[in-house]
Amino acid sequence: MEQGNYSVGLDIGTTKIVAIIGRENEYGKIEILGIGRSKSLGVHRGVVNNITQTIKSIQQAVELAEGNSGLKISSVVVGIAGQHIRSLQHSDYITRAKSEEVINEDDVEKLCNQVYKLVMLPGEEIIHVLPQEFKVDGQAEIKQPMGMYGGRLEANFHVVVGQVSSIRNVGRCIKSAGLDLGNITLEPLASANAVLSQEEKEAGVALIDIGGGTTDLAIFKDGIIRHTAVIPFGGNVITEDIKEGCSIIEKQAELLKIKFGSAWPGENKDNEIVSIPGLRGREPKEITLKNLSKIIHARVVEIVEQVYVEIKNYGHDEQKKKLIAGIVLTGGGSQLKHLKQLVEYITGMDTRIGYPNEHLAGDSDEEIASPLYATAVGLLMNAVQNKAKVREARQEAVEKEDDHGVFTGEDHTQTKTALKKERKSIFDKWSEKLKDFLDNAE
Known part of the structure; x- marks a missing residue:
C-alpha cells in the first residue's frame, strides 16, 4: 500500500508509547491497520527527561506497528502534554480598512496571528490559539464571522501555552527515531476528538483523561473548547502510594492496583486478603483489600478534587456555563473499579467512561476500543x-x-x-516553525 493511503498517530505517554496506523474507510470511519506498544522509559509526568531512552521506546513501538501491518511509517502526528501546559483567556480585535467588503478568512487569520504576539513568560511559547466567539461592530456571540460586513472584528480566544524546550525535545526524539513530524496536537484535544460526541460538546462536557503521569482536562460548551488544564498526577502516583503503603515492589503494586484495586473502600470486606510472594526467600506479605482501596481512595480523591477546582475555575456554577453532559472519564486510569461512582459522589455531575470506538470501523480489534488508547486514536484521527x-x-x-x-x-x-x-491552521504553521528549528539544530 502506498504511503498516501494511511496515517500514523504516536502517543508518547509516561507509562507507554503507542504507534497506531490507520486509514479512513468509505463510511468515514477509521480502520486500524496496525498497532505497536512499548514501555515508556524516558518520560516523567508527560515530559521527556531521557532523550536516548525515549528514542529507543519510540523505535520499538514503531517497529511493532510496522511488523503488525506490513507498512512503512515515515510521518507521525504526536501529542503534547505535561505539567508545563497552561491555558488562558484573551480578547483581541482588529480594525478593518475596508468595512464595505465582507469579512474573509484573511481577516480572521490576521486576528489570530495578532494573538501570537502576546508576551509570554521566558521559555514559554503559544501552542494553540482557539477562537471562541467573535464580535462584529459590537454584535456579540457570532460563531462564524466570514461573509459579514463590519469595520471592527474582535474575538475571545482560548490560548494554550507550553514550555518551548519540552516541545522541542519531543520533536528531537521523533527526528532522531528516523521519523517526520507531521503535526503536534494537545493531548486532551486528541482524546476529546476520540471519545466525545458533538451533542456532548454542545451541551457542555468535561473530559478527564487519567494517564500514567498526568491527568488532562478539556472542557467544551456550545461546541467550543472553553478550558484546558494538565494536572501533574496520574495512575503512577497511585501505584507509588501502594508501593510505599504496603512495602512492596513497583511491579507488584501495579498488578495489585489493576487486579484488586478499587476507588471505593466500602466495597471490600475486612476478611478479604491477598498474599504477595516475599522477596528472595522472605515470608509472603498479606494485604487486606480494604487497606488497599483506602490507599487508592485517598489519592484518587486528591486527583478528582484538583480537577474539580479547574472545572469550577471555568465557571461551571454559573447557569450559562453549566456542563449539562457532565463528565467523561478516559485514559488508562479510568479503568479503576468504582471510579465513576466516586467522581459522581465528589462532583455531583453525571459521569460515564469514554471509549474511543465511536469513530472506529466495526471490525476493529476490541483491545483498541479501550480507554487506554483514547489519545492514540485521537492523534490518528488528527493525522487522517x-x-x-x-x-x-x-x-x-x-x-x-x-x-x-x-x-x-x-x-x-x-x-x-x-x-x-x-x-x-495556525497550529500547522507553528509545527512547521518547529520543524525548521530542528532542521537547523542539526
Whole structure:
C-alpha cells in the first residue's frame, strides 16, 4: 500500500508509547491497520527527561506497528502534554480598512496571528490559539464571522501555552527515531476528538483523561473548547502510594492496583486478603483489600478534587456555563473499579467512561476500543484529517487547472499558491516553525 493511503498517530505517554496506523474507510470511519506498544522509559509526568531512552521506546513501538501491518511509517502526528501546559483567556480585535467588503478568512487569520504576539513568560511559547466567539461592530456571540460586513472584528480566544524546550525535545526524539513530524496536537484535544460526541460538546462536557503521569482536562460548551488544564498526577502516583503503603515492589503494586484495586473502600470486606510472594526467600506479605482501596481512595480523591477546582475555575456554577453532559472519564486510569461512582459522589455531575470506538470501523480489534488508547486514536484521527485537507486542496487546484483549460504562466502560479496555502491552521504553521528549528539544530 502506498504511503498516501494511511496515517500514523504516536502517543508518547509516561507509562507507554503507542504507534497506531490507520486509514479512513468509505463510511468515514477509521480502520486500524496496525498497532505497536512499548514501555515508556524516558518520560516523567508527560515530559521527556531521557532523550536516548525515549528514542529507543519510540523505535520499538514503531517497529511493532510496522511488523503488525506490513507498512512503512515515515510521518507521525504526536501529542503534547505535561505539567508545563497552561491555558488562558484573551480578547483581541482588529480594525478593518475596508468595512464595505465582507469579512474573509484573511481577516480572521490576521486576528489570530495578532494573538501570537502576546508576551509570554521566558521559555514559554503559544501552542494553540482557539477562537471562541467573535464580535462584529459590537454584535456579540457570532460563531462564524466570514461573509459579514463590519469595520471592527474582535474575538475571545482560548490560548494554550507550553514550555518551548519540552516541545522541542519531543520533536528531537521523533527526528532522531528516523521519523517526520507531521503535526503536534494537545493531548486532551486528541482524546476529546476520540471519545466525545458533538451533542456532548454542545451541551457542555468535561473530559478527564487519567494517564500514567498526568491527568488532562478539556472542557467544551456550545461546541467550543472553553478550558484546558494538565494536572501533574496520574495512575503512577497511585501505584507509588501502594508501593510505599504496603512495602512492596513497583511491579507488584501495579498488578495489585489493576487486579484488586478499587476507588471505593466500602466495597471490600475486612476478611478479604491477598498474599504477595516475599522477596528472595522472605515470608509472603498479606494485604487486606480494604487497606488497599483506602490507599487508592485517598489519592484518587486528591486527583478528582484538583480537577474539580479547574472545572469550577471555568465557571461551571454559573447557569450559562453549566456542563449539562457532565463528565467523561478516559485514559488508562479510568479503568479503576468504582471510579465513576466516586467522581459522581465528589462532583455531583453525571459521569460515564469514554471509549474511543465511536469513530472506529466495526471490525476493529476490541483491545483498541479501550480507554487506554483514547489519545492514540485521537492523534490518528488528527493525522487522517490533515491528510484529507491536503487532498482536498490538491483536488481544488487540479479542478481550477481543468476549468482554465490552457494555462497562462500567471494562472499556473496562482494555482500553485492555492495548493501551497491549503488553508493551514495556525497550529500547522507553528509545527512547521518547529520543524525548521530542528532542521537547523542539526
